[in-house]
Amino acid sequence: MCQNGYEMRKKRVLNYNIIYALLAVVGIVVTIIASLNPYERDVHMVRNGARSYDTDWEYKNNRINTYDVCSLPLKLDRNAYQDMTVRKLLGSESRDGTYIMYRSKHAENHVFVGNKEVYTYGDRMSPLFPLPGSAWIIIPLHDDYQGKYLTIKLHRIESKYGGLMEEAVIGDRADLLEKLLTENLLGLITCFIIGFASVLLLFLGILEYRMVNTSNLFYLSAFTLVVFIWSMNETHCTQLFFGNMETVSILTYEAIAFLPMPIISYFRNSRHKQVKETCNAVAIVPVVNYVLLNGLHFLGAFDMSELLILTHITIFITAGAICVAHIRSGAIIGKKNESGMPELTSIGFIVLAVSSFIDIGHYYASSFIDASRYSRIGLLIFVLLLAVDTMHVTLADEVEIRRAEVYKSLAFTDNLTGLGNRQAYEQEIEKIDEREELLEHLVVGMLDLNNLKRTNDAMGHAEGDRYIISSSGLVQKYFGKIAKIYRIGGDEFAVIFTGHDSDVYFETEANMFDDIMKDGRQDINFAYGSAVFNHITDRNAGDTIRRADAKMYDSKRKYKHKAGDV
Secondary structure (H helix, E strand, O other): OHHHHHHHHHHHHHHHHHHHHHHHHHHHHHHHHHHOOOOOOOOOOOOOOOEEOOOOEEEEEOOOOOOEEEOOOEEOOOOOOOEEEEEEEOOOOOOOOEEEEEEEOOOEEEEEEOOEEEEEEEOOOOOOOOOOOOOEEEEEEOHHHOOOEEEEEEEOOOOOOOEEEEEEEEEEHHHHHHHHHHHOHHHHHHHHHHHHHHHHHHHHHHHHHHHHOOOHHHHHHHHHHHHHHHHHHHHOHHHHHHOOHHHHHHHHHHHHHHOHHHHHHHHOOOOOHHHHHHHHHHOHHHHHHHHHHHHHHHHOOOOOOOOHHHHHHHHHHHHHHHHHHHHHHOOOOOOOOOOOOOOHHHHHHHHHHHHHHHHHHHHHHOOOOOOOHHHHHHHHHHHHHHHHHHHHHHHHHHHHHHHHHHHHHHHOEOOOOOOEOHHHHHHHHHHHHHOHHHHHOOEEEEEEEOOHHHHHHHHOHHHHHHHHHHHHHHHHHHHOOOOEEEEOOOOEEEEEEOOOOHHHHHHHHHHHHHHHHHHOOOOOOEEEEEEEOOOOOOOOHHHHHHHHHHHHHHHHHHHHHHOOOO
């Protein structure tokens, strides 16, 4: 009953991992669809670099109804207006493959060309882990935009801060990419370090799976990869490859929504029963959120930015429940791991969860400029503690597995000859009986030493052992590469062959006897018999072994009769 319950839980874990993988595929497909921009054309690499685009703008706010001429940066005092519109008439500089890039602070941006809205973006959309440079907004231009106004409507300006719209530049992809790389080098280096960590965890996960048959590091690799994607999007460099901001925004929201899934999968392999059960209970929560996020966006009922609150609720539920489970299970205080210390991973995750909760709270309070300061620190602490704890647990598991392999090897190995013992032999016969393809090609050789008792009595057991060792060595010399050899009694040996070509076995058998006769060896003397599985007479491997045994005993009787020992 307990075993059945374990198998059911194991199956449920597998099913959820499949669901998570399918949702990741859905996110990739949605992002690819969003990136299909019919206006995108081949773009030539830069010629002159990004040019300033700060002059000849017009603006109006909720206090004035007509536009007034201005130049960037456009800064307001602390009594800033709640709504403002900034526009610029596009001329010959608007052509396919050209972009305008400008900075906006603490505002929701609605960008129009003529009467058509081309972008909607808020510079506070990503509350966790944004890197420097996230205020850049990039707008692709086209030939048919010439003679139309580029209009930027800014809403919900935080009056606490004076900044509104800073510098603007114009250029092609390579121009702007060069500027982003120059201004955001530290952020990009951080992103690539995170990406390298994800690849490293993947390779370590492969090694861990081969050594201890666990997949924990795969989940951590997926978690780190999501953080890498998120971080790269915050640099806005990805927009220059995708071609539009909508793709970057969707990819960011997909990443945030996916983030709890690898963490849940990781902790479902926890050594603490309560943590496992909690993760099984909350595993459905990010699935529901992910389906709602994409479904409502696909139907056009809500934009993903409006559904961000659902993802935040999901993070609160899953992270909070896992934290409580770790505390109640004693992973923090009370129960210790093998090293006698509390589990560092549990402590690191609680630090990450608490720091993220603080940043999300500041995000909704609209009183915090850097909405990821604490969560980035929490992430760093989590990864460091996780690395230490994972290395310790992996090494401990590896030691246990190696120890078990040694014990198993000793249990199935004959101490004197190094061959498989009787227990290993019986296990091999059971395996052959269970697999028809092995039984169909079975050849058995049975071997019994002659005069072992006489050797022991006349020359001592040490000489008898040397007799056994030399005989087993001869059999290994010929059959060791094509068959399995077992010492099944004091002077009895069995050779089990399951290869597809039985002629190879009998050719080896003939070579062995020819060499014994040619060399005239006096230290080797045994009775021998072999048999091939017969579909008509044999029901199982035991019947084949009995026929080989009968031939071996017939050989022994002939030897004793010839030696005058009857």
